[in-house]
Amino acid sequence: MGVLLSTALRVLLYGAALLLNTAASLVLVRRLPPAGYAAYQTLTKRLNRYILLPQALITMWVYRYVAEGVEGAAAAGLLAALATSALGFAAGAAAAWMLVGGGPVALLAGAALAALALWPMAATVVDAVRPVRSAAAVLLVRLLYSLGVVALVYLLGAGLPGALLAVAVAYASGSLAALRWARGRGLAWPGPARALGLLREWLRASYSTAPGALAQLLYGLDVVLGYRLWGPGVVAGFFAATSLFLVAGEAFLWGFRYLHSYVLTTGDAGSALNAVRLAVWAAAPLLVYAALHPLHYVYLLNPGYSWAAGAVPLAAAAGLLLVAGDGLSQLALGLIRGSAGEAAADVARLNTRYLLAPAVYLAAEALGLALAGGRAAAVAAWAAALLAMASARLLVPAVEAYRRLPPGERGRLLAGLARMLVLYPALAALASLPAAPPGPPAPRFWSELRLLAAPLAEAYTLYTALSIAVDGLVRATLRRALARLPGAPRRG
Numbered sequence: 001m002g003v004l005l006s007t008a009l010r011v012l013l014y015g016a017a018l019l020l021n022t023a024a025s026l027v028l029v030r031r032l033p034p035a036g037y038a039a040y041q042t043l044t045k046r047l048n049r050y051i052l053l054p055q056a057l058i059t060m061w062v063y064r065y066v067a068e069g070v071e072g073a074a075a076a077g078l079l080a081a082l083a084t085s086a087l088g089f090a091a092g093a094a095a096a097w098m099l100v101g102g103g104p105v106a107l108l109a110g111a112a113l114a115a116l117a118l119w120p121m122a123a124t125v126v127d128a129v130r131p132v133r134s135a136a137a138v139l140l141v142r143l144l145y146s147l148g149v150v151a152l153v154y155l156l157g158a159g160l161p162g163a164l165l166a167v168a169v170a171y172a173s174g175s176l177a178a179l180r181w182a183r184g185r186g187l188a189w190p191g192p193a194r195a196l197g198l199l200r201e202w203l204r205a206s207y208s209t210a211p212g213a214l215a216q217l218l219y220g221l222d223v224v225l226g227y228r229l230w231g232p233g234v235v236a237g238f239f240a241a242t243s244l245f246l247v248a249g250e251a252f253l254w255g256f257r258y259l260h261s262y263v264l265t266t267g268d269a270g271s272a273l274n275a276v277r278l279a280v281w282a283a284a285p286l287l288v289y290a291a292l293h294p295l296h297y298v299y300l301l302n303p304g305y306s307w308a309a310g311a312v313p314l315a316a317a318a319g320l321l322l323v324a325g326d327g328l329s330q331l332a333l334g335l336i337r338g339s340a341g342e343a344a345a346d347v348a349r350l351n352t353r354y355l356l357a358p359a360v361y362l363a364a365e366a367l368g369l370a371l372a373g374g375r376a377a378a379v380a381a382w383a384a385a386l387l388a389m390a391s392a393r394l395l396v397p398a399v400e401a402y403r404r405l406p407p408g409e410r411g412r413l414l415a416g417l418a419r420m421l422v423l424y425p426a427l428a429a430l431a432s433l434p435a436a437p438p439g440p441p442a443p444r445f446w447s448e449l450r451l452l453a454a455p456l457a458e459a460y461t462l463y464t465a466l467s468i469a470v471d472g473l474v475r476a477t478l479r480r481a482l483a484r485l486p487g488a489p490r491r492g
Contacts, residue, residue, distance in 0.1 A: 020146040024145055040163050062121065118172065237307070252326060273413060293437060296441050321394045353400070360385075360388050
C-alpha cells in the first residue's frame with residue numbers, strides 16, 4: 001500500500017475518531033462544572049504526560065525495533081508499559097484526591113490513568129506492524145469513549161466520575177484490541193534475559209530521547225501556572241477555546257506516525273512530505289472558519305465560555321502549525337538511520353532542540369497571565385503562548401529535515417511549507433468569507449449546528465474547487481481517488 005493511500009486511510013479513520021471525540025468533548029464542556037472540567041483535563045491531558053515519562057524514554061526505540069522486526073522488542077516494550085500503568089494508578093488516585101477529593105473519584109481517576117498509560121505502548125506496537133489496524137484501534141477507543149461519555153455523563157448525569165470511567169473502559173479495551181491485532185507479529189515472550197537486555201539497550205540510549213521526555217513534562221506546567229495565577233475558571237476557559245483544535249492535532253499526529261517507519265525503511269521523503277501537505281490541506285478550512293467566526297465556535301461548545309472567544313483565532317492558527325510540525329517531525333526522525341546506539345546522538349541533538357518549544361511556551365504564558373487584566377485577556381495571552389510554542393514545534397523539524405535532505409529535494413520542502421502555511425490558509429479564508437453564518441450565535445447546540453452546517457459545507461466546496469485550480473498535488477490526489485471508486489473507467 002502506497003504511503004499516500006496508507007496515510008489517507010489512517011487520517012480518514014482518525015478523522016472519524018475525531019468526530020466521535022468531538023461529540024464527547026462537547027458533552028464534557030457543557031455538562032461538567034468549570035472545576036470538574038478543569039480537573040478532568042488536568043488529569044487526562046497533563047498529569048498523564050508525567051506518568052508516561054518512563055515510556056517516553058524508550059517508545060521511539062520500541063517503534064523502530066518492532067518496525068524492523070527485532071525479536072522480543074514488542075514484548076519488552078509492553079513489560080515497561082505494565083510498570084508505567086501501575087505508576088499511573090497510584091499517581092492518578094493521589095492527584096484526584098488533591099484536586100476534587102472523594103474515594104470513588106480517586107479510584108476511578110487511578111483506573112483511568114492506568115489505562116491511559118498502557119495504551120500508548122500497545123498502539124505503538126500495532127502501529128509499527130499494522131498501521132491501518134492501528135488507526136482502527138484508535139477509532140475503537142474513541143467510539144467506546146464517546147459512547148461512555150454520552151451514556152454516563154449526558155444521559156445518567158454521572159459527572160466527573162462518569163467521564164473517568166469512560167476513559168478507563170475505552171483505553172483498556174483499545175489496548176487489548178491493539179495487542180490482539182499485533183499477535184503473531186513479534187509479541188511472543190522472548191524470555192527474561194532477552195527482554196531485559198533490550199530494555200537495557202534502550203535505556204542506555206535514552207539520553208537521546210530524554211530531552212523530548214523533558215519537553216513533555218514542561219508542557220504540563222502550563223496548567224500549574226494557570227491554576228496558580230488565575231484559578232480553575234481560566235484553566236477551563238483555555239481548554240474550552242483550544243480543546244477541539246488540539247484534539248484535531250492529536251488525530252493527525254497518530255496518522256503521521258507511519259511516516260517515521262516509511263521514511264526510515266524506504267528513504268522516500270518526498271511522498272511523506274506530500275502526505276503532510278494533504279493533511280494540512282484537509283485541516284485548514286475548519287480551522288480558518290473557526291478563526292473567522294470565533295463566537296459561533298464557542299457557542300457550539302458552551303455559551304458560558306463566550307468570554308474566551310478572543311483566544312479562538314490564536315488557538316486555530318496554533319492548531320494548523322501543530323499539524324504541519326508534527327508531520328515534519330516524523331519525516332525528520334525517519335531521516336535519522338541506525339540502531340539505538342548508532343542513531344542516539346542524532347536523535348539527542350534533535351530532541352534537545354525541541355526543548356525550545358516548551359521554554360518559549362511557558363515563558364510567554366507566565367508573562368501573559370501575569371500582565372492580563374481580566375480572564376478574557378488571560379485566556380487570549382495563554383493562546384498566544386500556544387501559538388508561539390507551535391511555531392517553535394514547526395521550526396525545529398523543518399530545519400532538521402532541510403539539513404538532512406539531499407540538496408535537490410530541499411526546494412521541494414520549502415515549496416511545501418509555503419503551501420501549508422500561506423496558500424492553504426489563504427484559500428480557506430477566501431472560501432470562508434462569502435459563507436458566513438446567516439445569523440447571530442444560537443445558545444442551543446442543535447440550533448447553532450443547523451446555523452453552521454450549510455455555510456461550512458459551502459466553504460469546504462469552494463475551498464476544494466479553488467485548491468483543484470491552483471494546486472497540482474490536490475488535483476492529482478483527487479484524480480487518483482476518483483479513479484479508485486467502484487465503476488470508475490480504467491485505462492486499457
